[in-house]
Each structure stands twice: as structure tokens, then as C-alpha cells.
Amino acid sequence: MTERSIQPELYSEAPATAASTADLFAEIVFDRPLDHSYSYAVPGRLRGQLAIGKRVAAPFGRGNRTTVGFCVGISAAPPARNVKDLGRVLDDEPILTPNLLRLTRWMADYYLCGWGQVLNAVVPAGVKRQAGTRTAVLLDAVPESLCPNPLPKLTPKQAAALAGLRSIGAALELRQCTRRFQCGPGPLEQLVAKGLARRLEKRVDKFETGEMEDDTDDIEQETTGPLTLNAEQLNAWAVLENAVRAGGFQPLLLYGVTGSGKTELYLRAIEEIIRQGKEAMVLVPEISLTPQTIARFRGRCGSVAVLHSHLQTAQRGGHWRRIAAGQAQVIVGPRSAVFAPTRRLGLIVIDEEHESSFKQDMTPRYHARDVAVMRARLEGIPIILGSATPSLESWYNAQRGQYKLLTLPHRVLDRPLPNVALIDLRHDRHPGGRFHALSPSLERAMRQALERNGQIMLLLNRRGFSTHVFCPACGHVEQCKFCDLSLTFHRERDIALCHYCGYEQPPPERCPQCGLGQVRFQGLGTEKLQAEIESKFPRQVVQRMDSDTMRKPGSHQRLLDAFRRGEVHILLGTQMIAKGLDFPNVTLVGVINADVGLHRADFRAAERTFQLLAQVAGRPGRGSLGGRVLVQTYSPEHYSIACAAVHDFQRFAGTELEHRLAHHYPPYQRMARLIVRGKDQDKVGEFADRLAGAFRVALDKLRSSGGEVRLLGPAEAPVFRLKGHYRFHFQLQSPHSGTLHQVLRAVVPTVRAPKGVELAIDIDPLDMV
Ligand code: ADP
Ligand code: ZN
Numbered sequence: 001m002t003e004r005s006i007q008p009e010l011y012s013e014a015p016a017t018a019a020s021t022a023d024l025f026a027e028i029v030f031d032r033p034l035d036h037s038y039s040y041a042v043p044g045r046l047r048g049q050l051a052i053g054k055r056v057a058a059p060f061g062r063g064n065r066t067t068v069g070f071c072v073g074i075s076a077a078p079p080a081r082n083v084k085d086l087g088r089v090l091d092d093e094p095i096l097t098p099n100l101l102r103l104t105r106w107m108a109d110y111y112l113c114g115w116g117q118v119l120n121a122v123v124p125a126g127v128k129r130q131a132g133t134r135t136a137v138l139l140d141a142v143p144e145s146l147c148p149n150p151l152p153k154l155t156p157k158q159a160a161a162l163a164g165l166r167s168i169g170a171a172l173e174l175r176q177c178t179r180r181f182q183c184g185p186g187p188l189e190q191l192v193a194k195g196l197a198r199r200l201e202k203r204v205d206k207f208e209t210g211e212m213e214d215d216t217d218d219i220e221q222e223t224t225g226p227l228t229l230n231a232e233q234l235n236a237w238a239v240l241e242n243a244v245r246a247g248g249f250q251p252l253l254l255y256g257v258t259g260s261g262k263t264e265l266y267l268r269a270i271e272e273i274i275r276q277g278k279e280a281m282v283l284v285p286e287i288s289l290t291p292q293t294i295a296r297f298r299g300r301c302g303s304v305a306v307l308h309s310h311l312q313t314a315q316r317g318g319h320w321r322r323i324a325a326g327q328a329q330v331i332v333g334p335r336s337a338v339f340a341p342t343r344r345l346g347l348i349v350i351d352e353e354h355e356s357s358f359k360q361d362m363t364p365r366y367h368a369r370d371v372a373v374m375r376a377r378l379e380g381i382p383i384i385l386g387s388a389t390p391s392l393e394s395w396y397n398a399q400r401g402q403y404k405l406l407t408l409p410h411r412v413l414d415r416p417l418p419n420v421a422l423i424d425l426r427h428d429r430h431p432g433g434r435f436h437a438l439s440p441s442l443e444r445a446m447r448q449a450l451e452r453n454g455q456i457m458l459l460l461n462r463r464g465f466s467t468h469v470f471c472p473a474c475g476h477v478e479q480c481k482f483c484d485l486s487l488t489f490h491r492e493r494d495i496a497l498c499h500y501c502g503y504e505q506p507p508p509e510r511c512p513q514c515g516l517g518q519v520r521f522q523g524l525g526t527e528k529l530q531a532e533i534e535s536k537f538p539r540q541v542v543q544r545m546d547s548d549t550m551r552k553p554g555s556h557q558r559l560l561d562a563f564r565r566g567e568v569h570i571l572l573g574t575q576m577i578a579k580g581l582d583f584p585n586v587t588l589v590g591v592i593n594a595d596v597g598l599h600r601a602d603f604r605a606a607e608r609t610f611q612l613l614a615q616v617a618g619r620p621g622r623g624s625l626g627g628r629v630l631v632q633t634y635s636p637e638h639y640s641i642a643c644a645a646v647h648d649f650q651r652f653a654g655t656e657l658e659h660r661l662a663h664h665y666p667p668y669q670r671m672a673r674l675i676v677r678g679k680d681q682d683k684v685g686e687f688a689d690r691l692a693g694a695f696r697v698a699l700d701k702l703r704s705s706g707g708e709v710r711l712l713g714p715a716e717a718p719v720f721r722l723k724g725h726y727r728f729h730f731q732l733q734s735p736h737s738g739t740l741h742q743v744l745r746a747v748v749p750t751v752r753a754p755k756g757v758e759l760a761i762d763i764d765p766l767d768m769v
Contacts, residue, residue: 023041023076023078024041024042024047024050024074024075024076025039025040025041025042025074025075025076025077025078025079025083026039026040026041026042026050026056026071026073026074026086027039027071027072027073027074027075028040028056028058028069028070028071028072028086029069029070029072029114029115029116029119030060030067030068030069030114030116031068031069031114031116031117031119031120032114032116032117033113033114033117033363034114034116035108035114035115035749037072037073037115038058038060038069039079039083040056040058040083040084040085040086041083041084041085041086042074042085042086043085043086046086046088046089049089050071050074050086050089051071051074051094052071052072052073052074052094052098052101053070053071053072053094053095053096053097053098053100053101054070054071054089054090054091054093054094054095055068055069055070055071055089055090055091055095055128056068056069056070056071056086056087056088056089056090057069057086057087057088057090058084058086058087059084059085059087064084066087068090069116070096070115070116070119070120072101072105072115092203093324095123095127095128095320095324095341096119096123096341097324097341097342097343099345099375099378099379100122100339100341102378103339103371103374103375103378104118104119104122106374106378107364107366107371107374108364109741110741110763111363111364111365111366111761111763112741112744112745112748112761112763113363113364113761117363117364118364121363121364122336122339123339124313124316124317124320124336125313125316126311126312126313126314126315126316126317126318126320127316127317127320127321129313129317135201135202135203135204136173136174136201136202136203136204137173137174137175137199137200137201138171138172138173138174138199138200138201138202139165139171139172139173139174139177139188139191139192139197139198139199139200140165140170140171140172140197140198140200141162141165141166141168141169141196141197141198142195142196142197142198147195147196148194148195148196151196152194152195152196154194154196155187155190157183157187158187158190158191158194160181160183161177161181161183161187161188161191162191162196162197164177164180164181165177165181165191165197171200174188226264226267226268226271226300227261227264229261229264230261230412230413232260232261232407232408232409232410233261233264233265233408233412235406236254236256236265236406236407236408237265237268239252239404239406240252240254240265240268240269240382240384240406241268241269241272243269243382243404244269244272244273244346244347244382245272247346247380247381247382248380248381248382249376249377249379249380249381249382249383250382250383250404251373251376251382251383251385251397251402251403251404252382252383252384252385252403252404252405252406253353253385253386253387253390253394253395253397253398253403253404253405253406254384254385254386254387254406254408255386255387255388255390255395255398255405255406255407255408255649256386256388256406256407256408256409257388257408257409257410257411257417257618257647257649258388258411258614258615258618258619259411259412259415259582259618260388260408260409260410260411260412261408261412262351262386262408263296263351265384266282266349266351266384266386267296267297267300267301269347269349269382269384270282270297270300270301270330270347270349271300271301273346273347274301274302274329274330276346277344278344278345278346278347279326279328279329279330279331279342279343279344279345279346280301280329280330280331280345280346280347280348280349281330281331281337281338281340281342281345281347281348281349281372282297282330282331282332282333282337282348282349282350282351283333283334283335283337283338283348283349283350283351283358283368283369283372284332284333284334284350284351284352285334285351285352285355285357285358286308286309286334286335286357287357287576288351288352289306289308289332289333289334290557290560291557292582293332294306294332297330297332301329301330302329302330303327303328303329303330304328304329304330304331304332305319305322305323305328305330305331305332305333305340306332306333307319307331307332307333307334307336307337307340308333308334309333309334309336310553320340320341323340323341323342324341324342324343326342326343326344328342334357334368335357335358335360335368336368338368338371338372338375345375345379345381346381347381347382347383347384348372348375348376348381348382348383348384349383349384349386350368350369350372350383350384350385350386351386351387352386352387353369353385353386353387353390353391353394354387354389354390354391354394354611356608356766359764359766359767361767363760365760365761365762365763365765367764367766369385369391369394370764373385385403388614388615388618388649389610389611389614389615389649390649390653391607392607392653392656392657392660392666392667393666393667395653395657395667396657396667396668397667417617417618417647418589418617418618418619418620418627418628418629419628419629420617420628420629420630420631420644420645420646420647421628421629421630421631421645422631422633422636422641422642422645423439423441423442423630423631423632423633424633424634424636425439425593425632425633425634426634428440428441428632435524436532437460437524437528437529437532437592438532438533438536438590438592439632441630442590442630442632443536445588445590445628445630446537446570446588446590449587449588450537450540450569450570452587453585454585454586454587454588454627455563455566455568455569455570455571455583455585455586455587455588456569456570456571456586456587456588456589456590457570457571457572457577457583457586457588457589457590457616457619457620458529458533458570458571458572458573458589458590458591458592459572459573459574459575459577459578459589459590459591459592459612459616460524460525460526460529460572460573460574460591460592460593460596461574461575461593461596461597461612462523462524462525462526462574462596463488463499463525463526463527463546463547463548463574464488464489464490464497464499464525464526464527464548465488465489465490465491465492465521465525465527465528465531466488466489466521466522466523466524466525466528467486467488467522467523467524467525468486468487468488468489468521468522468523469486469487469489469496469507469508469519469520469521469522470519470520470521470522471511471513471514471516471517471519471520472517472518472520473511473514473516473517474511474513474514474516474517476511476512476513476514476517478496478508478512478519480498480500480501480503481498481503481505482498482501482503482721482722482723482724483498483500483501483503483719483721483722483723483724484719484720484721484722485498485499485500485719485722487503487505488525489507489521489525490527490548491521491527491528492527492548493548494506494507495507496508500719500722500723501722501723507519507521524592524593526544526546526548526572526573526574527544527548529572529592530542530544530572533570533572537569537570540569540570541567541568541569541570542568542569542570542571542572543559543562543563543568543570543571543572544571544572544573545559545571545572545573545574545576545577546573546574546576547574547576549573550576556576559571563583564583566585575612575615577616578612578615578616578619583619583620586619586620586627587620587627587628588620588627588628588629588630589616589617589619589620589627589628589629589630590629590630590631590632591613591616591629591630591631591632591633592632593632593633594609594613594631594632594633594635594641595609595633595634595635595641597609597612598635598638598640598641601718601768601769602768602769603660603663603665603666603768604766604768606638606639606640606656606659607640607656609638609640609641609644610640610641610643610644610649610652610656613631613640613641613644613645614644614647614649616629617629617631617644617645617647631644631645639651639652639655639656640652640656643655664710664733665733666764668735669710669733669734669735670733670734670735670736670737670740670764671731671732671733671740671763671764671765672731672732672733672740672744672761672762672763672764672765673729673730673731673761673762673765673768674691674729674730674731674732674759674760674761674762675717675727675728675729675759675760675761675762676688676691676714676727676728676729676753676757676758676759676760677722677725677726677727677728677757677758677760678725678726678756678757678758679724679725679726679756680726680756680757681726683754683756683757684725684726684727684728684757685714685726685728687751687753687754687757687759688713688714688728688729688730689714690751691714691730691747691751691759692711692713692714692730694747694750694751695711695730695732695743695747696711698743698746698747699711699743702739702743707734707739707742707743708734708735708736708739709732709733709734709739709740709743710732710733710734711730711731711732712730712731712732712733713728713729713730713731714728714729714730715728715729715730716728716729717729717769718768718769719769722769732744744761748761
């Protein structure tokens with residue numbers, strides 16, 4: 001086994017299969033955080049089977065354990081040292097296209113992890129296990145001219161089976177033979193043994209044979225033809241049409257307020273791509289993957305494969321094979337759909353491009369938007385990034401001309417954006433000491449809306465009953481056993497729960513610290529809000545939507561359907577209720593506390609707050625009834641809240657960019673976050689210091705040659721103890737991604753983490769906890 005650093009030419013110039021007779025060597029990567037491939041000799045018997053993009057089993061490491069790896073290169077050039085022989089080839093067909101190999105190679109470089117780790121994460125389990133397929137055994141009669149002479153003696157059953165096989169004149173599955181010829185497998189096997197029949201093996205897809213059914217495909221279609229575009233849509237379409245007609249890499253940022261007709265433009269672009277005989281990929285946040293969305297694509301776009309994340313393993317495998325075989329014209333799915341093995345990709349659309357669910361929070365810690373842009377570059381195709389509240393990264397890219405900006409500033413059909421009013425909680429409150437989630441103004445507005453038969457949505461982005469369990473006698477706040485986080489009380493389940501690690505315990509009645517106080521359940525969660533609403537509006541149907549009430553698959557959709565039918569008057573919930581939903585009868589939307597996410601230790605807190613408010617503020621008034629939005633806040637003058645109230649993304653973005661520039665944050669600086677964690681606090685802290693020290697030395701050297709990278713930290717992470725691990729972190733920032741990577745690549749391999757200490761590198765981090 002020889003290590004080789006991975007060079008891109010390994011896969012671009014090597015022969016595609018190993019069919020010649022010269023000595024051949026394969027380059028294999030494993031699911032390990034290693035930045036190199038391993039060379040193996042390809043034994044003669046595997047020559048015809050091995051190809052780039054297939055998986056293999058190979059002896060690996062000192063113990064020569066059989067380990068699964070991916071073949072990423074084949075060459076005739078002998079490696080420097082003696083090499084081991086490959087064991088087996090696992091796939092019948094390559095499971096990765098050349099472009100996916102290039103894309104994953106780039107990801108390994110960019111996100112600083114092993115190529116094998118990326119490949120392993122990208123290929124769904126259903127494909128690796130070949131789920132939804134089986135090996136079929138087929139029988140075929142040997143042509144008479146090739147049969148042994150003289151003909152061996154046959155029993156009557158054998159003779160009948162042979163006659164049957166010959167009359168069919170093609171290979172037939174063994175289990176069908178036994179049914180047709182009404183015999184057991186014995187006589188058929190005898191025919192093979194006597195040289196009169198041949199046995200073949202073939203892998204068959206159970207979805208194709210009808211043995212398995214894909215029940216995800218029973219969604220109705222909505223057949224609306226293309227609409228007549230309005231003037232703003234026409235302007236944007238002129239550019240888009242050009243891009244999809246001409247082909248070639250081109251990133252386009254489609255900034256359009258909610259209901260401005262963005263989806264209509266996606267559909268047109270996709271129709272054009274299908275006309276060209278190519279495929280389109282649409283990435284959406286999981287939560288937007290509703291039957292309505294799917295129906296809209298199905299109605300206009302031919303064969304649409306939908307890659308839900310809750311697909312079963314076998315279904316996932318089936319979809320992957322269908323896509324690889326070119327049987328899907330449009331692929332719609334969340335984050336991981338960016339890796340769909342399309343062969344003739346012509347367009348990528350990424351809707352709600354600002355959504356943080358596009359970033360994966362485990363290795364490889366990729367951002368699907370950035371991977372999608374890279375994929376579009378590799379495939380040489382246009383990509384549309386759409387949003388009503390673009391991420392500042394994308395907005396900035398549009399400002400400096402990296403992305404072409406298309407704007408839809410108004411709703412279609414001159415529908416107004418809803419009127420948003422701020423309620424200042426410092427002044428607008430009920431007299432007396434008792435806490436109320438609803439201010440008098442919001443409560444009044446709710447009564448009015450209900451009198452006029454309108455429906456109401458209330459947003460509170462905190463689930464559970466209370467946010468902390470508190471002892472008024474000694475001040476104790478009940479903490480998670482494993483994290484530096486207070487436990488949330490869930491009254492319905494009667495538990496105190498850690499929202500980070502899932503640790504739960506019965507809620508204490510007396511204070512566990514002083515034993516004296518009766519604990520109080522402080523802070524407002526959706527459960528407590530529901531209780532207040534139910535007591536104030538006893539005659540209305542109130543329902544709650546959060547991850548506690550929506551645990552069963554399909555419950556989300558069922559509740560939304562009931563709400564749409566008017567069976568629910570007040571729907572309250574977390575940000576789940578804020579996404580892409582269109583309810584014509586909602587005349588009032590209330591935000592219970594706009595400040596929930598504003599004061600987090602995260603430089604994106606203002607951006608997140610603006611996005612969430614803009615989303616909810618886009619909900620009502622899509623129908624003819626009009627509607628309004630009331631936002632309760634203690635910080636009405638904060639620019640993220642003030643700008644959201646007047647639907648002014650551009651002003652928000654302008655102010656926020658000034659802050660980012662002043663504080664050296666993205667998008668002006670590229671950022672890497674290094675997190676060191678382990679159970680032994682001293683060891684973890686020591687390693688963090690040592691690693692940061694090594695970076696400081698490298699940065700000093702770099703500075704003398706003009707390079708610009710800043711180091712912040714190391715410090716305790718905002719949540720110091722998480723899931724029983726102590727965590728230190730530090731950040732590297734640079735205006736140039738290349739310099740940042742250069743430093744990381746130079747320093748990280750030189751400092752080894754002691755046993756029990758782990759290092760995680762997060763490039764372009766979103767989560768700062
Ligand atoms: P967005 O994706 O920006 O939220 P959509 O494309 O979903 O907007 O459009 C909002 C609604 O307006 C949809 O019901 C859509 O069918 C309709 N619509 C879009 N474009 C037009 C148009 N040019 N004329 C009339 N209705 C339109
Ligand atoms: Zn915890």
C-alpha cells in the first residue's frame with residue numbers, strides 16, 4: 001500500500017476501465033480524514049469489473065482489515081512501493097459520475113476533510129447497499145449445436161423443462177421456470193450440470209419489476225399553464241432566458257419579495273431546459289417540500305423525482321438509479337439532492353437560498369448553496385439563487401458583480417405587502433404583575449379578526465412550556481447534566497428537556513439545590529402560549545405547530561390542511577409556521593417576541609431576525625381580504641426589526657453590511673472556526689493553546705510576506721460544555737479564502753491532537769455555539 005497525495009489528473013487522464021493486460025494499479029480512498037489515496041494492484045480477475053467511481057473492498061491498515069473504499073483512479077504507472085492486491089469490486093455500475101468525483105474532490109479540499117469521507121457521505125446508504133435490488137438467477141437453453149454429443153440421458157421432468165426452456169428462446173428467471181414448468185429447482189439444476197442449460201446472474205431493480213412500489217409518487221398534479229408574465233417578471237425573464245438558452249456557467253441571484261412570482265420564473269427556465277433534452281435540479285429547504293410545491297412542479301415539468309429526506313433506504317436507492325439512468329427530468333429535494341447523479345444537468349435552482357438548513361453540521365460541513373454553485377461551474381451551466389431575503393454572502397456577491405442580480409420588487413397582480421405594526425412591549429402591557437404573552441393591543445386585534453371570521457397565525461420561536469426551571473429561594477436554575485444549558489420544561493410530556501442533546505429528567509418539584517423553594521417555570525414557550533390563548537379564547541379552536549406536536553410523519557401537512565379548511569381558528573407555532581405557506585383567509589399574523597433570536601452570541605443574529613420577520617410578514621393578505629402583521633418587541637428601533645416592518649431588505653442589507661465590514665465578518669472576510677473538544681477540560685484547553693500557538697507562528701511568517709489572516713481566540717465556546725464535552729474554539733479570518741486554506745493546510749497536520757481530544761474544522765461556519 002502506497003500513499004499518494006491526490007492529484008486531480010488521477011481521474012481526468014486515467015483509462016476509464018481496467019481492461020488491458022498491462023499491470024494496472026487502482027487509487028482508492030477510504031472513509032477516513034486523510035488527504036491522500038492508496039495504490040493497490042488490480043489482479044487479473046478484477047480487470048473487467050473495476051472502473052472509476054465503483055466501490056471496492058481492500059485490505060487496509062496494519063491489520064489488513066477488509067475495508068470499503070472508492071476507486072478514484074486507475075493507471076498503468078507503478079507506484080513507488082510494493083502494493084497490496086485489491087480484494088473485490090462491489091458495484092456493477094459506477095455509482096459516481098466524473099463530475100461528482102470532481103465535485104467531491106473539491107469539497108474535500110475546501111472543507112478540509114478526506115475525499116473518502118465526502119464520498120461516503122454523499123452516496124446514500126440505499127445505493128451502497130444496493131437496496132431495492134436483488135440478484136436474479138436466470139436460465140437459458142444451450143443452443144442445440146453446442147450441446148454435448150451424445151445427448152445425456154434425461155428424466156421425463158428434465159426433458160419437459162428443457163423443452164420448455166427451448167420454446168421460450170430467451171433467458172428466464174429460475175423462479176419463473178419452476179412456476180411455468182411446474183417442477184422444483186432440482187431438474188433445472190441437473191440440466192445445467194449436464195451442459196444443456198446455462199445459469200446467469202443479473203441484478204434487477206425491484207421498482208422496475210413491480211415487486212416494490214414507490215408510494216412517494218402519489219401526489220396530485222396541478223395543471224396550470226404558464227401565466228402571462230408581468231413587466232417585472234419579463235425583465236428578469238429576458239436575462240434568465242438568455243442564460244438557459246446559451247448555457248455556460250452563470251450564477252444569477254433572483255431577489256423577489258414573497259409572492260412576486262419567482263417560482264413562475266423557475267418553472268419557465270426548467271421548461272426550456274427540458275425542451276433542450278436536459279435535466280434540472282431544484283434545491284429547497286426540507287420544510288418547503290410540501291405537496292403544493294411538488295404538485296406545481298409535477299404539473300409543468302414532466303417526470304419529477306422528489307428526494308425527501310425521510311425516504312426509505314430502498315426508495316432512495318431506486319431514485320438514485322432512476323436519476324442515473326436519465327429517467328428523471330427534474331430533481332427536487334433538500335440539501336443532499338445537490339449530489340443527484342444526473343448525466344445531462346442543464347440548470348440548478350436553489351430556492352430560499354438564505355436558509356441555514358442548507359448547511360450540514362457534521363463532516364463534511366458543506367453548504368449546499370456553495371456546493372451547488374461549484375457544481376454549476378463544473379458542469380458549465382446556469383444556477384438561479386432565489387430568495388425574498390438573500391443571504392448577505394449572496395447579496396454581496398451580486399453587489400460586486402460575481403452574481404447577476406435580478407429583482408422582483410413587487411407582488412404579482414399589484415397585491416400589496418401587508419401592513420406591519422410594531423408593538424413596544426416596554427409600554428404596551430397589562431396592568432398588574434402577572435405575565436401575559438399577549439399585549440392588550442395584540443389581544444384586541446385578535447378579537448377583531450375573529451369577529452370578522454378571519455384566521456390568525458401566531459409565531460413564537462421557542463418550543464416547550466417554560467425556558468427555564470428556576471428556584472426563587474436560592475436562584476438555582478436547573479441545568480442539563482451534560483451541557484451548559486438550562487433545561488426547558490415540557491408540560492405535556494412532563495419532563496425537563498435539554499434542547500441540545502436531548503437529555504431529559506422529571507421536573508423537580510422542590511429546588512434540588514436548597515430543597516426549600518417551590519420551583520417556578522419561567523420564560524415563555526409555545527406550550528405556555530397555547531395555555532394562555534386557550535384561556536383567553538375558550539370558544540376558538542387553537543392548534544400548535546412545533547417539533548413536539550409534529551413528530552408523526554404527515555402531521556404537519558394534516559394540520560395545515562385543517563387550517564386551510566378553516567377548522568382551526570388560531571394556529572400558533574415556531575418558525576415552522578412561517579415557511580412558504582399561502583392561506584388566503586389569514587387576516588392577522590402576530591409575532592409574540594421578535595427579540596428571541598436577536599441577542600444571541602452570533603454575528604448573524606440580526607440577519608436571522610430580519611429573515612424570520614420578513615417571512616412571517618409575507619404571510620397574510622395573499623387573498624382578497626388583506627391583512628396585517630403585529631410584531632411585539634422590546635427593541636422596536638433595532639434596524640433588523642424596523643426594516644422588516646417596512647419590508648425593506650435593501651436598507652437592512654446596507655446597514656448590516658456596514659457592521660460586517662467594521663467588525664471584519666463575512667462576507668468581507670472568509671472564516672474558519674476550529675473547535676477542540678474532549679472530556680478532559682485541561683487536556684482540551686492545552687491542545688487548543690498549542691494549536692493556536694502553531695497558527696500564531698505561521699501567521700507571523702505569513703505577515704512578513706504580506707499575507708493577511710487574523711486569529712481570534714482561543715476561548716471557551718459560548719456553550720462551553722456540550723454533550724459532556726468541554727469545548728474551546730478559535731477563529732481564523734482572512735479576506736482571501738485561498739490564504740486561509742493555505743494556512744490551515746500547513747498548520748493542522750503538524751499538531752497532533754492527544755488521545756481523547758478531537759478537532760473539528762468548520763469552513764464558513766453558520767453555527768457559532
Ligand atoms: P414566489 O415564488 O415569489 O413566492 P410565486 O411564483 O409562487 O411567487 O407566485 C405567487 C402567486 O402568484 C402564485 O399563485 C402564482 O401562480 C401567481 N403568479 C405568478 N406570476 C403571475 C403572473 N404573471 N400573473 C398572475 N399570477 C401570477
Ligand atoms: Zn444537554
